[in-house]
Amino acid sequence: AQSVTQPDIHITVSEGASLELRCNYSYGATPYLFWYVQSPGQGLQLLLKYFSGDTLVQGIKGFEAEFKRSQSSFNLRKPSVHWSDAAEYFCAVGISGYSTLTFGKGTMLLVSP
């Protein structure tokens, strides 16, 4: 069965600094990969997704992620963090033929002034 690991439970970044959130997956074939963001009291919003092709994908709000098959990783990046980016971020994996997603435990991003 597939699994997702987000090694960092919390990360604090200064406003304006760059951000990288880590995500590692375990799955035998090429997975479908997603990053979602959850703001306090809100549902999950899709930031970006990777299915195939270019391994660097662009998402909303200035986020991007890179799929690295050799490292089984799909790390999320942003060059300059804004205070409004403070939220919880979830990496998820889907597999071909199934719509269900397996989520990581999430990384809480705190943004300091």
Next chain:
Amino acid sequence: DSGVTQTPKHLITATGQRVTLRCSPRSGDLSVYWYQQSLDQGLQFLIQYYNGEERAKGNILERFSAQQFPDLHSELNLSSLELGDSALYFCASSLAGGRGTDTQYFGPGTRLTVL
């Protein structure tokens, strides 16, 4: 706003009781998913319905059941509630139902507190 609606937003009840959570998918979406989010377990997939039929089952307890109605709204029924059932329950919807590439759109969730 994802277009997925969930009611109620908050629910407080006692152990042993039964509750029903309701979800309306985005217009045109045929699949509905239910997830449970708790501090210790994280976000866990419970069950998926596609066009009225159960499509996939995850870590759903036998005390829990769901259905999707002809108008495509869905209900999640939780019975014989225990303290450990306290969690945030999310509904999500997607256009289709059998492809890993489907984007799931999440509702705002129902926070269930069992006292």
